[in-house]
Amino acid sequence: MLDGLILTVVTLLKIVVVMLPLIICVAYLTLAERKVIGRMQVRVGPNRVGWKGMGQPFADMFKLMTKEVIIPTNSSRFLFLVAPILSLAPALAAWAVIPFADGWVLADLNAGLLYVLAMTSVGVYGVIIAGWASNSKYAFLGAMRSAAQIVAYEIAMGFALIGVLMVSGSLNLGDIVRAQSGGFFSWFLIPLLPLAVVYFISGVAETNRAPFDVAEGESEIVAGFHVDYSGMAFAVFFLAEYANMIMIAALTSIMFLGGWMSPIDGVGDGIHWFLIKTAFCLFLFLWFRATFPRYRYDQIMRLGWKVFIPVTIVWIAVIGVAIYYGIGPWFQIRG
Amino acid sequence: MNFETFIFYVFAAVTVFAASRVVSVRNPVFAAMFLVLTFFSCAGIWLLLEAEFLAITLVLVYVGAVMVLFLFVVMMLDVNVEPLREGFVKYLPVGLLVGAIMFIEMVLLIMRSFKSDDFPAPTTAAAADYSNTEALGKLLYSEYLFQFEIAAIILLVAIVAAIALTMRRRPDTKYQKPAEQIDVSKADRLRVVKMASETTEQRNS
Numbered sequence: 259m260l261d262g263l264i265l266t267v268v269t270l271l272k273i274v275v276v277m278l279p280l281i282i283c284v285a286y287l288t289l290a291e292r293k294v295i296g297r298m299q300v301r302v303g304p305n306r307v308g309w310k311g312m313g314q315p316f317a318d319m320f321k322l323m324t325k326e327v328i329i330p331t332n333s334s335r336f337l338f339l340v341a342p343i344l345s346l347a348p349a350l351a352a353w354a355v356i357p358f359a360d361g362w363v364l365a366d367l368n369a370g371l372l373y374v375l376a377m378t379s380v381g382v383y384g385v386i387i388a389g390w391a392s393n394s395k396y397a398f399l400g401a402m403r404s405a406a407q408i409v410a411y412e413i414a415m416g417f418a419l420i421g422v423l424m425v426s427g428s429l430n431l432g433d434i435v436r437a438q439s440g441g442f443f444s445w446f447l448i449p450l451l452p453l454a455v456v457y458f459i460s461g462v463a464e465t466n467r468a469p470f471d472v473a474e475g476e477s478e479i480v481a482g483f484h485v486d487y488s489g490m491a492f493a494v495f496f497l498a499e500y501a502n503m504i505m506i507a508a509l510t511s512i513m514f515l516g517g518w519m520s521p522i523d524g525v526g527d528g529i530h531w532f533l534i535k536t537a538f539c540l541f542l543f544l545w546f547r548a549t550f551p552r553y554r555y556d557q558i559m560r561l562g563w564k565v566f567i568p569v570t571i572v573w574i575a576v577i578g579v580a581i582y583y584g585i586g587p588w589f590q591i592r593g
Numbered sequence: 594m595n596f597e598t599f600i601f602y603v604f605a606a607v608t609v610f611a612a613s614r615v616v617s618v619r620n621p622v623f624a625a626m627f628l629v630l631t632f633f634s635c636a637g638i639w640l641l642l643e644a645e646f647l648a649i650t651l652v653l654v655y656v657g658a659v660m661v662l663f664l665f666v667v668m669m670l671d672v673n674v675e676p677l678r679e680g681f682v683k684y685l686p687v688g689l690l691v692g693a694i695m696f697i698e699m700v701l702l703i704m705r706s707f708k709s710d711d712f713p714a715p716t717t718a719a720a721a722d723y724s725n726t727e728a729l730g731k732l733l734y735s736e737y738l739f740q741f742e743i744a745a746i747i748l749l750v751a752i753v754a755a756i757a758l759t760m761r762r763r764p765d766t767k768y769q770k771p772a773e774q775i776d777v778s779k780a781d782r783l784r785v786v787k788m789a790s791e792t793t794e795q796r797n798s
Contacts, residue, residue: 262596334622337622337626367645368645368724368725368726369645369646369649369725369726372646372649372650372653372726373649375653375657376649376650376652376653376656376657379652379653379656379657379658379661380652380656380657382657382661383629383661383664386661386664386665386668387626390622390664390668398668401668402665402668402669405661405662405664405665406665408661409658409661409662412657412658429724429726556769557771560771
């Protein structure tokens with residue numbers, strides 16, 4: 259019984275150690291987003307609160323915390339309040355299996371890859387329920403768009419991960435990184451380049467980020483699924499979106515960019531490489547948002563179903579043949 | 594009662610509660626959400642059996658994809674529940690009969706396979722390097738290969754049938770062909786007309 263208690267306490271502490279930096283990262287990602295996009299548009303970005311605007315995320319947070327949460331009259335009250343939690347919980351739960359460095363992982367799950375995929379797919383409920391419970395046409399339209407989009411891109415995402423799993427021979431995220439040891443040219447980015455591109459773009463679509471943000475589409479349907487949310491309820495959606503972004507960036511760096519491995523073989527492997535790679539992927543998110551105009555809805559569907567899924571299926575066949583003939587250092591039968 | 598048994602009873606209670614709410618709740622959207630809860634707690638029970646692949650796949654496929662589409666349809670249709678309740682008393686005997694038959698069948702099945710003397714032994718914890726996914730994959734692609742392939746073919750036929758049933762090409766629908774859009778040249782869209790410039794006399798006349 260005492261062992262169980264100690265285990266529970268230690269696990270809770272570990273969860274705090276993962277969550278606290280994550281929340282801070284989310285806060286500063288919002289600032290980074292405004293600064294980076296500001297620079298790209300030849301502006302300065304927020305620079306008033308604190309040193310060079312470093313206090314801005316906290317100012318935003320306090321503003322949202324002190325605002326009133328308004329519940330629409332004809333809404334489904336229970337689901338309206340549950341929806342933000344439904345979208346945040348999977349976004350945080352998926353972090354349980356992310357290996358930050360060799361052995362630095364909360365739960366060393368054998369089916370880690372599947373777990374991550376399942377958690378990202380459950381996140382859509384928050385959006386759908388929010389859209390329906392608000393009892394508003396704009397919110398509902400946003401929810402419908404988001405549901406169709408996420409279901410479409412999840413398939414491409416899953417297929418891209420099948421390629422990773424074929425080459426690494428494991429579903430364990432730590433083993434996937436270890437299979438990429440040996441410097442830059444052993445990373446899966448090179449043999450799986452089409453899948454890496456498809457995965458990252460699908461990730462952008464799954465997190466409802468620009469240019470795939472039709473679920474929000476502020477110029478068409480005001481703010482989409484969270485149009486009726488205010489105060490903390492809105493802040494929770496915001497938090498979930500950014501936590502998901504960081505997650506997709508972390509997963510991309512784990513599966514295609516060699517996780518904690520250094521680009522030069524054996525030189526200073528460690529968490530700093532993982533963080534650098536994740537930060538680079540996050541920068542791509544912001545870059546996309548500043549660069550591309552929003553896709554039209556039917557173009558998104560076409561891209562998902564008619565371009566990405568065929569590309570992934572063809573590349574899986576290529577990987578199969580390559581593994582059979584043992585081509586290069588990448589395609590070996592492992593595990 | 595050890596901790597695992599306790600967790601099992603929690604999950605089992607939630608499953609039974611959620612499953613009964615699926616059929617008893619008035620609002621179809623809530624019913625769908627309770628079905629999601631049922632799947633989730635079922636996955637929890639499977640995890641206790643160390644069947645992590647099946648448990649996660651249940652969440653991934655049923656919760657992540659099937660139920661999303663279900664909710665999609667239920668929300669779009671805006672089902673009016675009242676007409677559905679009209680024939681409740683009329684159809685009650687038939688319903689009870691079907692329920693009773695199903696109950697008896699299940700009792701027979703369960704009594705046959707779970708006699709108290711050959712009750713399956715509690716599963717022993719597997720070794721740390723044992724991978725449920727790998728074991729399942731090996732079995733599926735060796736011993737049960739033909740059954741697996743037949744299931745795949747049936748699914749493929751179902752997909753083709755579903756698409757064939759819903760594909761109705763309306764002649765007046767306007768399609769966008771991205772390949773053609775990209776393929777245009779300047780000559781297709783722009784016509785440069787050469788003409789003599791206007792003189793002052795022409796303008797004033």
